[in-house]
Amino acid sequence: MAAKTNTLSDELHEGESDARLIDLHRIFGIARRRRWWIVATVVIILVLTAVAYTMVPRRYMGTASIALDRRADQIIAGQSPNQELPTDSPTVDTAVEVLTSPSLAARVVDTLNLQREPGFGQAIDGPVLSPAAARSRAISKVQSGLAVKRTGLSYAIDTSFTWTDPKHAAAVVNALVDEYIASQRDTKVDSRTNDNKLLRERLSRLRDEVIRAETAEAQYRANTNLIDVQKDSTAVQQELSFLNTQLATAQADQAAAEARLRAARSGGGNAAADFGSPVIRGLRQQQAQLSAQRADLAGRYGPLHPDLAKLDRQYADVNNSIRDETRRTLAGLVADARVSAGRTSAIRSSLDRAQGGLQAGNRASVQLNELQRNADSARGLYQAFLDRYRQSVAGEGTDKSNASVISRAMVPGGPVFPNAAVFGAGGILASLLAAVGVVLLLELLESGFQNRRQVEARLHVPVIGTVPDLATIPGARISKRDPMAPANFLVENQGSLFSESFRSIRSALKIGRPDQVVRSLAVSSALPGEGKTTISICLARSAALAGAKVVVIDCDVRRRTFSRSVTNDTAVGLIEVLDGTAQLDKALLHDTASGAYILPQSNTKSMNYELVASQAMFSLIQSLSERFDLVLLDTPPVLPLAEARAIAAMADGVLFVTRWRKTPANASELAVDMLAREGAKIYGVALSQVNLKQQSRAGFGDEMSYYHRFKGYYAEAG
Template identity: 30%
Template structure:
């Protein structure tokens, strides 16, 4: 008959999310292992104290540097002075790494002769021993000197004692050096600052020296190339008869062509004007010509003729033309006309000659201009290669001049010697030790100890596979927890504890009895088997106490010791074990013959009887069901105290015949895997396991009555206090 058990209200807890942090549970874990936490914390604290007291005092000296991004610009030379962004942190990180470089440490070791200092004596001796052993092992002797090997061996030691500490939101950095010798700490800290400044200047000088050397080589190459290009240009100009009169100036032929072209234009204008004059002079009598009108001689002659003509006309009124005076006047007038005609002819000839001269000059200029055009075109064809050579020479000259200027600038800037690193505070000999710091070390040791203790408590808790609480029992076995039996104090027996009805021990079994009343639809099962995964887990005591509690309800109960290997009921029940269950199963006695009465008339006991050689054979026969059937005729409840499940075949055989089985687990003794293996074995034979029972539960150590149904409200001998 199967049974369904509903756990009592005192043993159930409200469901909660698995991801929820249960601080109370963590506190209970720490409380349970408080001595472990205290011992680990104390041990770590003592180790920190011993280490602090035995540690060598270390002194720290600090030197402060200011590192500027840009040097003071004596000359603003493009490409030589840096122009980084102020927000760029790469520059400062680079400087910090340079301060921690091996090369700088080696320089300090050499400058301060640290190889000879007593603080590094052991390191130097170890290096000397290794150098002495190398030839013996067949290894090649190092080529570098012994002193260099010693210095290199100290680099790591010195760097471990060095600390670079940038000061936030500033351009300052502290150089800290730790040493057991305060004088050495101050000396090395200052040496690092000085060496860093010196190396910074040397790097700049080396960079400028390298640039000067490179420019010198390039200048020599460009100078030779410039000489070659100019020589080729002069030779070509000499060969081709090309004369250069200056930069951006035309050649002589081109200048002559321009001048001749201007002269031709002027000659053409003169010829046109002369031709116009001649055309005017060649028509009519010529008296209207400007030259004639402007001639003083002709004007005087014409005035004289006018006077003579007037005189002639006046005398003509008196005299006849044949009159001698009249003939004289006529002759003078004719002479004047002849002279005027001669002068006009001279002017005409002059105009004609001017016209002819202008025409001839124009013709000559045109002929010369045609010749110069041919010369200029020929010069242009010959100047193509000349211009190529000229441009090459000019390019080489520009490159040479630019590099020469840069070379001079580098020489000036390189000799300035500006530095962007300066010492703000030099290291002083420290008065107090930097480490070990007793209060800090002890505080850290205590914190680490507490942390290690808490960590150890949680680790042990999670590694501990034993079942310690009803909650762990319910998680290990998916069955109702019928109850948790508190652990008795030293010197208190179960009989004494159960005698006090107000004790937590007695109250817990009454709670189990109450839970069993609801285990099946018919109440308490008619036959009930108590078993456990292993021995000494409290199943016999639980069987006896539960039988007594059921009998107190007025029911007739028989308690059967079914453990035919290590029986205990006859001792704790105070009865004899002359004959019992083994006699009945073997057919040597009847059922009622082996039943023994107790102080309670409603409770009877059947002991195990003599131990048989093979208990499973007795349980596997037909006498066990008959025994249970016969007992059910005389008793209302049959309680079986069975053997452990694991390693034996007895318990599964008994479980198949009992109406219900209770699996007992001892707190801090029963392992989770053992419980699960026992439950699996019982369910594999179709046993009706109605629940589990936790015994030897230390209520105080697990957090008192909080969450465990008030099992610690009463204690044996009085109230909880």
Template identity: 30%
Template structure:
């Protein structure tokens, strides 16, 4: 069975590995991934188990300054939403302040708790080897306590969440509740202190006002005594007289106006209007006069002038007219007299009023400073009464002082730990371990420049890989002892790849990049396998300076290739027979110092030409390409060369450099073979040429 695959990669020597190849590379490093996936969660589990459980207790506080404000006092109410958020946030800073944390530490005696005092904490190995830490100072203890205290403001509200974390659930609840109570006490104390300060200021200011009022009243009393003014008088006698005179003058002027109006109406051409204005009692006479006038006119129209009724009516009309005239004259005289009297009274009142006003102005000029002092005294008394009333209100408010916040929910003792979240941590550690394993596996694969499959050889160098020879305890005889083993099958695959068939002679140089690649073992194993199959095979030890055939065939010191080339022995004299198979052996010989000159002489080419006539396959174990120039010379004289590469060991750069050296020397590289393959690892590598190692092929390769 052959493992040879079509050498399509030879046309693409620099094929970039795709996702499938990258996944296969991770599969090949599954041990690293598994170790990391198990180790990281394991170490995390140990750390988590040794980490003490912590509990978080939470209470709720509502900051509500309006409920605690004095009615009508809006000084503490923010006007803007941003200002309100800032105020609420500042309350959280007050709760979690260092002084508040110091009070919590002091009241709960946290210095005696190992959680907050590392000096008394129990320490496990190896931490027990370190020096014992010092006991924390009060400030340090307060800082540690503050780190355990957390205050969060719920967005868009005045609600504050106060939490405390501790290894003791009872301590966590007590500390959270104490933090809220300290905050409320602080707010109450601040409000009380502010009221006390305001009351003290009012009392001091009231005392100053009282002192000024006393001085003003003393000065006022002295001024009144000097001016002879009666205390408490609101106006002088002259001022009152002037007021009465002014009122009388107004009344007299009104009477004069009425009298003049009556006189003017009486003096008009309209007798009826004059009579009505002056003597209203003449109206019946005027009516009777009108009736008689109408009667006279009616009788005059009907009868003659001497008609008795007409004469009588005229007589009555004349009498009434005379009576009306007489009465009207008397009323006009009385009206004229009244107007004259009113004018005289007005003149008198005006003169008296002018004199009173002059006297009042004089008295006012003398009593002006006294009135100013009286007004100042009244203002001082009003201020003193207002301050006294406000001080009393402050005293009442102080007795009813409330904090600006209240507790909505006290912190209950937690029943479940808040940290560590073991499941979450272990899950994250598992994912981290797997990712780290993948990273390390990828890094290991990237740093591993060795070749582990024929696919790698084809992709990297464009060479066909004819065989993958498994690691074997006795590779030189493995094919003979187990002709149906995987090792023997790989040798047959190699024979097929090299085209070693009956009826034609092929000279194959087997070389490597450096020593330890397994080229000598492969030469002997392949030679014996071919000889056992019936081919005439000659194995030549071309590694003159470090002969490898000597310990295998017990030919140390025997003449060999160099002796023949030097003319010291014939071909038949230097060829030896393998004790296990028909394989013929040509040792290195004893002339190692002249090996290069002998290989460059025509004798080597002539000897190989003669050997072609005797053997069907000549295998030359050539020195490593980097070691000696003889190796490249021998490989060039062969029909083709087979490059041995140690599986998972030889770096690619070394193989590439060796191929370059051989090609520059004119060597025809037929292909390569991977030697010393670890079957167990290659079976799980995922490479296509590892398929043959799967258990399903066990029936084809019995042990």
């Protein structure tokens, strides 16, 4: 690859390219340059849009709105056996599906007799269909034209039908709404009728079941003497509670009597006094008094006192009374113990009988309860069905649809399709998109370089000259058939922009200055027809007019483009000089217009391709470099011919020519790489045949982009 001679410039350009990913100025420039393509594309698309608008069939839309009731209205509370739920969001979505169902569309077709209408059941230009096929086709047409949607989050539904006839558009949607409301009402009426029939049948069976259950209950009560199980059970339980209390009391009394008896028997007469007998207590007191009197008399008068015997008799009588009373008390205690035991036994017997009766009643009540539950269940179910049946019968004739019409469809006054505004906006958008596509396609097909920034970024070689196309310079009138016309224009208009472009090349190469960069310069290009020969001639004349001694060598053995441009009658030329058959001075031609010298190709048929790339050619270039200030080598194209690369390597440097927007960038890049491999040193690139007007409109940032600002500095031909 060639050396990067303008590294700083490349880095600046790359940094700017990275910072400006979207170059609006460049986009605007491309649009200006392609403006006629854009205008033509826009006009064509808009015309096609207008034609399509006039040819598209008109379609009309009828729209009706219905609302779903949020509550289920009931004239009698709870009258509906199938209780309706409040309307919610899924209910609205279900209604939308019902409105678009085939069954509802079929009802509309039958109501309006659409199977016989042209466009619905019968094709306008087709064969006559059978009634079944016509009806099926009409249903499909109705469904395809329907548009049903919920209005936001409300309980309103908009139903639309689009058709070519405005009257049918309104009639179909109105019929659809009416059929929907009627179908909802009919569904409720049919449901109520079926419910009443089922309820009547069920009530007849339930009545028999209730009678059987109540009869079984009554018979069981009679057989078991259970009039009221709950009441009888409560009485028995109360009796048991009383007997238990009595038994506890009797047992306590018995225990007390037996305890007193045992105490009396174990303690003798003294123990009897402990049971509270007042007689014994009185006798005990008398005994104690008599004993005290006797002791007092015996101590005072001695044992022989006559009163002592009297006291002893009284004491003996008291003791006998105590014994008698004690026997009577023991007999009473025994009798009391026997009575208490008998009472306890009697109470226990009554308690046992009551408990046995309660157990038997409980066993009987279990079965009775089962019979009561069956009877109660049968009565409850029968009563529930009876209530529902009465409510359902009372609600007959009150059923209505849960939907109501908000607005009916009116016959539309204008079509909804095509819409002029929509078509216009769509046409404008389509035309703009098409224009953008055309511009993008043209830009993609245009593979050449458009400005110096692209050249330097791809080839890594600085652009040292931009040569304008003479046809785009104001006032420049030249013949396209004359190959020397550009060179003659340069001589005749040395103050023109065209001449200035070559002075820029000379300035970049420092031609005619003490620090001149090259003495021999090969002018090369990747492909034919890029303006390489014209640049060689014009650069030679420009340098010669500036006072430099210049010679141009035509190195293209095959086409001799340079030589045929200067003169077509040359007996000797480069090949004859190289093979030694002619002297150099005799082969040189003098350009009287500028003072430059030309070494052409002779008009002979000699095709010695090896000679132009030989050592003799290198020696000739060196010899001419010593005699002339500048030796220009007009080489063949680099890509197809190997001698072009060899000749370029013999020169001190190479001026690489690429045609503006024509030469593929890949071809130029490949040619530069091939020249570098041959050892050629490329000093710069010249962009040829640049269209001033397009470059100025594109605004790519080259010097030619600002031509309209500095054109006053040039004296163009008038």
